[in-house]
Amino acid sequence: MGFIEEIQRRRTFAIVSHPDAGKTTLTEKLLLFGGAIHVAGAVKSNKIKKTTVSDFMEIEKQRGISVSTSVMGFEYNKYKVNILDTPGHQDFAEDTYRTLSAVDSVIIVVDAAKGVETQTEKLSNVCRMRKTPTIFFINKLDREGLDPFVLIDEIEKKLNIICIPVTWPLGMGKNFRGVYQLHTDKLYLFEGEEKQRVQEPIVIKNLNQNGLASLVGEVLANKLIEEVELIRNVFPTFNRQDYLQGNIAPVFFGSALNNFGVKELLETFLEIAPSPGTSIANERLVNPEEQKFTGFVFKIHANLHPQFRARIAFIKVCSGVFRRNIPYLHVRSGKLFKFSNPTSFMASKQSVIDEAYPGDIVGVHDTGNFKIGDTLTEGEVLHFKGIPSFSPELFRYVENADPARYKQLAKGLEQLTDEGVAQLFTHKMNGRKIIGTVGALQFDVIQFRLEHEYSALCRYEALPLYKACWFRSNNTKQIEEFKKRKANFLAEDKYGRDVYLADSAFSLQMAKENFPDIEFFFTSEFN
Numbered sequence: 420m421g422f423i424e425e426i427q428r429r430r431t432f433a434i435v436s437h438p439d440a441g442k443t444t445l446t447e448k449l450l451l452f453g454g455a456i457h458v459a460g461a462v463k464s465n466k467i468k469k470t471t472v473s474d475f476m477e478i479e480k481q482r483g484i485s486v487s488t489s490v491m492g493f494e495y496n497k498y499k500v501n502i503l504d505t506p507g508h509q510d511f512a513e514d515t516y517r518t519l520s521a522v523d524s525v526i527i528v529v530d531a532a533k534g535v536e537t538q539t540e541k542l543s544n545v546c547r548m549r550k551t552p553t554i555f556f557i558n559k560l561d562r563e564g565l566d567p568f569v570l571i572d573e574i575e576k577k578l579n580i581i582c583i584p585v586t587w588p589l590g591m592g593k594n595f596r597g598v599y600q601l602h603t604d605k606l607y608l609f610e611g612e613e614k615q616r617v618q619e620p621i622v623i624k625n626l627n628q629n630g631l632a633s634l635v636g637e638v639l640a641n642k643l644i645e646e647v648e649l650i651r652n653v654f655p656t657f658n659r660q661d662y663l664q665g666n667i668a669p670v671f672f673g674s675a676l677n678n679f680g681v682k683e684l685l686e687t688f689l690e691i692a693p694s695p696g697t698s699i700a701n702e703r704l705v706n707p708e709e710q711k712f713t714g715f716v717f718k719i720h721a722n723l724h725p726q727f728r729a730r731i732a733f734i735k736v737c738s739g740v741f742r743r744n745i746p747y748l749h750v751r752s753g754k755l756f757k758f759s760n761p762t763s764f765m766a767s768k769q770s771v772i773d774e775a776y777p778g779d780i781v782g783v784h785d786t787g788n789f790k791i792g793d794t795l796t797e798g799e800v801l802h803f804k805g806i807p808s809f810s811p812e813l814f815r816y817v818e819n820a821d822p823a824r825y826k827q828l829a830k831g832l833e834q835l836t837d838e839g840v841a842q843l844f845t846h847k848m849n850g851r852k853i854i855g856t857v858g859a860l861q862f863d864v865i866q867f868r869l870e871h872e873y874s875a876l877c878r879y880e881a882l883p884l885y886k887a888c889w890f891r892s893n894n895t896k897q898i899e900e901f902k903k904r905k906a907n908f909l910a911e912d913k914y915g916r917d918v919y920l921a922d923s924a925f926s927l928q929m930a931k932e933n934f935p936d937i938e939f940f941f942t943s944e945f946n
């Protein structure tokens with residue numbers, strides 16, 4: 420197969436959801452279809468349901484043993500599918516946001532009974548910001564849930580995106596009988612009481628004429644006829660280009676647990692979802708079809724063997740072919756690195772590879788050289804964009820609790836924040852270090868890891884803040900005045916950029932009003 424075909428057959432995506440909507444179940448069902456796993460339950464160990472640090476560390480240990488679950492690659496028909504895993508716990512949302520920088524599209528799972536939840540909204544915002552093509556899978560139709568029209572309306576209003584139903588449910592809860600695929604006129608019905616088997620689809624060109632009632636009963640038949648007519652009148656027809664540009668989102672209904680609606684989702688998804696596209700670097704646009712290899716680190720997985728601090732850096736290939744044992748330029752350090760054991764993640768096994776194509780994820784061993792966002796090339800100086808830091812939501816001062824081990828603490832904080840576990844700021848006035856996270860659990864994880872991996876002890880002190888905002892302005896007078904007035908609320912991030920530590924939404928609002936020429940940003944990348 421040629422280089423271009425290899426690129427075009429790749430589908431690199433993530434499945435995300437508010438916890439408990441069914442992301443893990445859906446992932447598992449897709450892997451079963453792809454033959455990547457053979458028993459249900461194989462993906463479960465990946466979940467972090469409990470919230471104590473020891474549970475988290477236990478799961479990390481398990482994950483360390485099988486890091487392969489970070490990327491799940493398999494072949495399906497002519498496609499090479501790469502599903503990038505994201506943490507199940509919302510305290511690790513930042514990890515999820517970063518993973519979204521490495522995907523070409525996203526499937527968002529929504530619980531039919533709960534509708535759009537907080538995490539759905541945050542994740543969708545990140546996808547909208549990046550214009551990532553998005554598909555919604557409305558799950559758990561086997562339970563009583565909200566009316567499908569209400570669900571679609573909620574997605575459109577809360578997530579500010581136009582939805583196009585691709586399948587439509589026939590009944591719900593106890594009466595859930597199947598789904599109707601709108602563009603092919605195929606009706607997929609359950610078979611048997613257990614709702615575990617699906618009949619061969621029945622093509623019904625004209626719902627009014629074809630004895631639909633004898634198949635599903637008059638009540639459901641009439642309801643479906645009415646609803647399909649309404650859908651065809653109200654919703655625009657699906658246009659792939661609009662979907663690829665992130666302007667519309669196809670919607671599927673089903674039940675991941677019952678394996679219902681999943682195959683239709685997978686097959687339509689593979690057909691319409693994008694293959695790897697152009698990546699944006701500060702210097703220029705990078706086309707996947709370029710001959711020379713480029714890629715970036717979007718994730719670092721630590722804790723494989725805590726005593727050796729072994730880490731795996733995950734590289735997304737953006738262009739060209741990545742090859743084993745070829746020296747590549749690590750742009751930030753200017754050094755050349757060769758990888759003798761790069762791994763790919765196929766069928767839930769890790770294996771050493773000789774080459775990888777755009778859209779693929781390669782795992783390389785790292786002894787502390789890589790940071791999230793680092794670029795690798797064949798010599799060109801490039802810096803890929805789209806891997807911003809997001810404003811943390813929780814902040815604490817971090818103090819050294821063992822004066823003899825100051826260096827260990829500094830090193831530990833440096834490396835853990837390179838991995839993206841949390842963000843580190845330095846207060847401008849008092850020089851104190853501040854850790855910012857999106858979830859409370861990370862503070863415990865950091866303390867635990869500092870102690871066990873770096874032999875360093877830390878203590879926290881509460882710092883009630885609302886957000887850390889990056890800011891800029893061409894009006895130097897306003898910037899100077901702002902810095903003078905807010906001297907107590909200024910810090911530097913790890914890269915020396917100024918951030919404003921807003922202690923409340925009100926303070927931020929006042930700052931915006933008093934300094935109208937200053938722009939404030941909740942993400943570190945705003946050019």
Ligand code: G4P
Nearest residue numbers: 436437438439440441442443444558559562674675676677
């Ligand atoms: P998550 O990764 O998004 O957090 O969700 P996950 O797949 O773990 O699903 C959360 C719960 O919802 C699980 O039940 C799962 O079995 C259930 N679930 C997923 N899809 C469906 C569906 O289509 N219908 C119904 N009725 N339930 C569904 P649990 O009891 O929390 O876990 P488990 O004991 O079943 O593993």
